[in-house]
Amino acid sequence: MRHEGQRYGEFPYHVHLDDVERLTQSFGLNAMIVAQLHDILEDTTTSVDELLLDFGEVITLAVSYLTDPLGVDRATRKKQLHERFKQLDEHEDAARLALIVKACDRLANVKASRLFNPEKFKLYQSEHSAFRSAAYRRGLCEMIWWELDMMIEVGDKLGRK
Numbered sequence: 001m002r003h004e005g006q007r008y009g010e011f012p013y014h015v016h017l018d019d020v021e022r023l024t025q026s027f028g029l030n031a032m033i034v035a036q037l038h039d040i041l042e043d044t045t046t047s048v049d050e051l052l053l054d055f056g057e058v059i060t061l062a063v064s065y066l067t068d069p070l071g072v073d074r075a076t077r078k079k080q081l082h083e084r085f086k087q088l089d090e091h092e093d094a095a096r097l098a099l100i101v102k103a104c105d106r107l108a109n110v111k112a113s114r115l116f117n118p119e120k121f122k123l124y125q126s127e128h129s130a131f132r133s134a135a136y137r138r139g140l141c142e143m144i145w146w147e148l149d150m151m152i153e154v155g156d157k158l159g160r161k
Helices: 014-027 029-037 048-055 057-066 074-087 093-116 118-135 142-154
Strands: none
Touching (some): 014 029, 014 093, 029 048, 029 057, 029 093, 048 057, 057 093, 074 093, 074 118, 093 118, 118 142
């Protein structure tokens, strides 16, 4: 496992990857594969060539679309990533997979942060408008977006007094 030893908060990193994969199940096997690989290029020593050899062009391109650009700070990286997402054509297989997995990844992160990291949850709330503007495509994983929007809009009020 390439993420061996990495953590997602208090949990082994695979917990996050498994959460994202579960959210992608209704979108098919390729979406589930991309979900498991979505952070591999930025978080491990795995190369694009290795992915290409093992998974083919569509999966590799989708994972590449999801990989954070190199940047000095989070705001710069996210701005560059959002610009990339705006350019994606959801009718192209790799782009469609990337947009679906990114929405599922964000939903998994928002759910986890709401429970375990309120400061991170507030960060996701502050980023949501720009993220949605870049990554949302009408008709593509609408239920994921609906749940994500609800978590962002009222998530910090749900279950709390």
